[in-house]
Amino acid sequence: MTQHESSGQSVSIILIEDDDGHATLIQRNLRRAGLTNGFIRLTDGQEAIDYFFGDDARFEHDALSAPVILLDLKMPRIDGLEVLRRLKTDPRTASLPVIMLTTTDDPREIERCYELGCNVYVTKPVESEAFIEAVRRLGFFLQVVKLPTGGR
Template identity: 55%
Template structure:
């Protein structure tokens, strides 16, 4: 199957995507999550907390990609189990460069398979 990007509009939709009873746990074996902390309805901290607390989703790599560089937020994300924390650059060119670098990193980094 080809790589696929799934975009969800808010935190509630993200939780529904990962914890919908109809979805099999093995459907997330090759998943990598790009998570913004500033989501409507349910924030990224709560999503990260729930993902890492659940047996079926705890091994999914989570890359926090957000606008804040507050050290308290960074520390909390790593304490909750995020794998990488990136601050979104403001300008388009800097953002595009950061995404290119993220793509290169994802090509060489080995991620765990879910233990389901």
């Protein structure tokens, strides 16, 4: 994973998204918005759980940087709600910022995500130009937002 330093803080992005087309659009448009940070793509909830908590977990929380997690809600095997619940109840990952990025705009689902500790809930527009614009705006947001650093 490559990281880009900007104003003393590096933000890597862990994208948990089962739709290849959405993942490609998200990555491409975050880069176009100026985010050149490292991306890790996980393709479903089970892969995410294994990445963070499995026997051979690959996630290591660097005290100098906090990754942002972009998490889809509707995924096979393990859904985004369960991934969010696990992330927010484990002390190793509880402080990581989680942005739900999903086509679901059901108020009950939105409320449940916030109850479980998501930081931001973004509805993916179904139409691709609107989706691209939403991702660009998210990229600009991620450039200016201040994130917890974990150990500083």
